Amino acid sequence: MSEQLALLPGYGIAHLRLTLVALAVGAALSVPAGIWVTRRKSLEPGILGVASVIQTIPSLALLAIMVPALGALGALTASWFGVSLRSIGYVPAVIALTLYSVLPILRNTVTGIEGVDPALVEAARGVGMTPGQRLARVELPLALPVIVAGVRTAAVWVVGTATLSTPVGATSLGNFIFSGLQTRNTTAVLVGCVAAAALALALDQTIRLLEVGARRRSRGLLAAAGAVLLLLYGVTAASVAFERLGGGERSLRIGAKAFTEQYILAELMAQQVARGTGRPTEIVSSLGSTVAFDALRSGDLDVYVDYSGTIWATIMKRGGSFVDRDTVLAEVSRFLSREHGIRVLGSLGFENTYALGMRADRAESLGLRRIGDLPRVAERLEIGGDYEFFQRAEWKALVEAYGLAFRAERSMDPALMYQAVATGDVDVISAFSTDGRIAAYDIVLLQDERGVIPPYDAILLVGPRIAEAEPGVAAALESLVGALDAGTMQRLNLAVDRDGRAPADVARGFLDAGRAPE
Amino acid sequence: MIELEELTKRYADSVAVDRLSLRVAAGEVLVLLGGSGCGKTTTLKMINRLIEPTSGRVRLDGRDTAEIEPHSLRRGIGYAFQAVGLFPHMSVAGNIGVTPQLLGWPDARVRERVDALLELVELEPAGFRERLPHQLSGGQQQRVGLARALAAEPRVLLLDEPFGALDPLTRDRLQQSFQAIRSRLGLTAVFVTHDMVEALLLGDRIAVMRDGALVQVGTPEQLLREPAGDYVADLMATPRRQAEVMERYLEGGGR
Incomplete structure (x- = not known):
């Protein structure tokens, strides 16, 4: 309070x-x-x-x-x-x-x-x-x-x-x-x-x-x-x-989209920059997804973390067939640098991908392990997704590749989605793979065996102006590249989502100890 | 002196005033008399250009009013009407002093003028100066309206049934006040009414209008003795009959 x-x-x-x-x-x-x-x-x-x-x-x-x-x-x-x-x-x-x-x-x-x-x-x-x-x-x-x-x-x-x-x-x-x-x-x-x-x-x-x-x-x-x-x-x-x-010096603007992981990552970046360069920072949080990208491009934001698949699908309008992680990462990096002067420092070390998740007991009783198992029961099931999910290329690709037809599709706030599947209000959700609530609610992710969903490596983006004028900032942030695996990120998210700790606090703990809380 | 020459107001599907010519001499009160819709109010409002004539001319002391800016024309012409239209957010003094103020009189002169006018319309200045319009009776409001019309010492006064909405006793008192004021100030005025008795009482001459046209103009005696046609004769019959009844009572006769 x-x-x-x-x-x-x-x-x-x-x-x-x-x-x-x-x-x-x-x-x-x-x-x-x-x-x-x-x-x-x-x-x-x-x-x-x-x-x-x-x-x-x-x-x-x-x-x-x-x-x-x-x-x-x-x-x-x-x-x-x-x-x-x-x-x-x-x-x-x-x-x-x-x-x-x-x-x-x-x-x-x-x-x-x-x-x-x-x-x-x-x-x-x-x-x-x-x-x-x-x-x-x-x-x-x-x-x-x-x-x-x-x-x-x-x-x-x-x-x-x-x-x-x-x-x-x-x-x-x-x-x-x-x-x-x-x-x-x-x-x-x-x-x-x-x-x-x-x-x-x-x-x-x-x-x-x-x-x-x-x-x-x-x-x-x-x-x-x-x-x-x-x-x-x-x-x-x-x-x-x-x-x-x-404020004599304009503080470095660090963006965060509107979900827990982004709040933690923004804090991580801010604290890392402060430790490495002593430069004042300012976190602009709860941004809309495309708002953050537009702002980075125009110089209103200096750094933020986005996901390779998001840039690939919504900005580059690519998609469809299976592409491996490294190719997507390389192509996204080349595209951003060439088209917008944005520098990709690298992947933080984990993927936060869209995945179809179900309550573990329910998946077991229906005998579901892979997305390929869904079509035979889908007409009896309801799926919940975040606001953009059903409009996204990934969803259309999933529907096409696996022939999915659910009884109903419901858009809802991501914060409520996990609760909805846990209480049985919906049967399947479009989960984010690093979300701490997956473990908290005992949710299993169905395997995308055809690789329809593109890889979603968390990548550190640095805006054009900072990339050129302030190499110190990029240097400080580079130490975060490869520093977080999926399990670490899940635990950090869980510390906020389940234990109610402040994102700044969780970030500080990680930087001090070099690892996530157990 | 006011001269109306072939004054005409035409609307899309009707003629409100049809080629009306009249003269009002300096110091004269002319009453425009007629039933509702006869064009008397339209005629009055064309004099201070609240309504623009379709054709014809109004001259004020020889000068064509079309050549004068409407607002400066109106500052030289007093105007009082049945709805009074006192500004509710201004005090009595503010209402009376509005035209002098627009003319840029010094404050002291405006204050003096307001007090003089309040006395002229028989309202005690100290008691009324600061009141707001809603704190006045209907008769008091009309008195303030009349004072406002007289405030900038206009050459000409236009009055549109100013006493129409008042009870008979109040109307009588105000008519007497008006008579006293006009003889004291030697006003030139055009007075619109549909009330025959009021016309006879206040008018030096009466112009009878019907369907936008002038039927007859003359002194009250001329209208009574030589009415031009049945319409004027009928108009005159009512007050005559009332007067006869009164006379009989006074002589102790009865009906």
Whole structure:
């Protein structure tokens, strides 16, 4: 608990920074747009329609789509103006959250202004106000409570949605939730949820004060609410300034996808770099799978661990027939270096492959040992897979090669998948071969005797800039190459997943002792 | 002096005002009288360009109003209407002082003017200055509306049934106030009403409108003695009948 609470100020302020900036920019865009719409009625359906469509995009997708979008935009600005944009982290998150805040503010601005009594509009014209004076002195003051109510709605939405900016690399209270779910740390999940809810309530109530103040035209209330908001903005601005002053050298960014093994590996790399070079590091965790690769390519990440088969199948679009480990590794290395300037330091020494897993007793009673045994019983069985599994080339290859046809395919969170097979909710899962929960839940992996699934060597990737400019970093990390076999990795994972130890802790123990806990 | 020349307002499928020509002399109160939909309010609003005419011309002291910026035109013309339209977020003083403020009067002069106007419309300045519109009765709101229309010392006043929504006693008191004010200030005004008695009471001349056209214009006596046609005669019959009833009671006769 105290471990998690220690992270709270950092995550909380990062969350606040995302929220407040998105709200301020959102309001600065939406209020003028709303006013403009009321002056030109013909635009109203179009503009409100666009805002509504943005709102219907699932928030996680809107956030994720910002990464390649900014990447493409960054490539353009780099070639035109020599300025590249950061495509992961704060910027894409703020842009997506800003877009998300537009609709309620825009809609309420329009409703507020259109709701002004026509007699008052006539009076304003009658006493000789220009259109601008009418807006500033009559329409806006009278619409203000409705506009502020819109900002309040937006604030609550944005605080909630900001927890989803973790997978695009922006630190937020979502870090508690994403890593907590993956490492089965309920405390972390709860801390994240409670903190986000408290922040939403606090902002909501502060803005409610503004709304009441505007409605009652009470200077005191407006001043009090304004002071609280100013204070919040002050804290976030100070935190930005503090960061700027503190960090002279840009810290090395180490990426981790959203599962236990990746958290541990990121910690291992960070500690290894710190021991070897003394360079400051920063772990950007819980990234989406392709987000991590895009970020490494564009220089927003410096190092992370990916799997040879993932690059082979999803980036190089290869697959199908059986290929051996060394060939895949060699071809992936050559491809990454040639196409993207990314350096593959080597395999860490283990494979984390997709494998079909079943509860041991169930597999035995059905007489299943190899995937080739599955087709005769598959129509009575259900299979569970992570979110991407059923879309991946490996699955299609499996289905084709073995003629698999299950009764049902269910996508679920990887953290829940193992539990689902253990309790019998599904019969087969797409397990990750190094996952500690395989041993913990007594799961057996069915042999892929035709070698349809490509090899998944864990490989250390170093981004183009660091590969060239900082040989010290690569040297420090090279000592990890070949240092972990599959059994070691499984035990490290298990220490987190079953024993509830912190990834940083497990990594430190391994580096100190040179081996995994038993 | 206000001159309307062949003033016309045409909408897609109707003619609201049809080639109306009228003159209002300086210091005169002209009443526009007619039933609802006769075009009297449209005519009034074309004078301060709240509605733009389809054709025809309005001259104010000889100057074509089409050549004046609408907002500066309106700052020189007082305007009061039945809905009053007091700004709910401004005090009584703020409402009355709005046009002088737009004209850039110094604050002290605005304050003085507000107090003078409150006295003119018979509201005690100290007690009313800082009140908000929702703290006033209907009659008080109309008085403030009238004060706001008079605030910038306009050459011309336009009034659109300003006392229409009030109870008879309050209306009577306000009509008397208005009479007192106009004789004191020598106002030039156009006053729209559908109330025959009000027209007779307040108008130096009355212009009777029907279906967007002018039926007859003249002094109350002229309209009573020589009505141009049945419509005007019918309009005049009602107050005449009421007056006769009253007279009989006063003479002790009864029905």
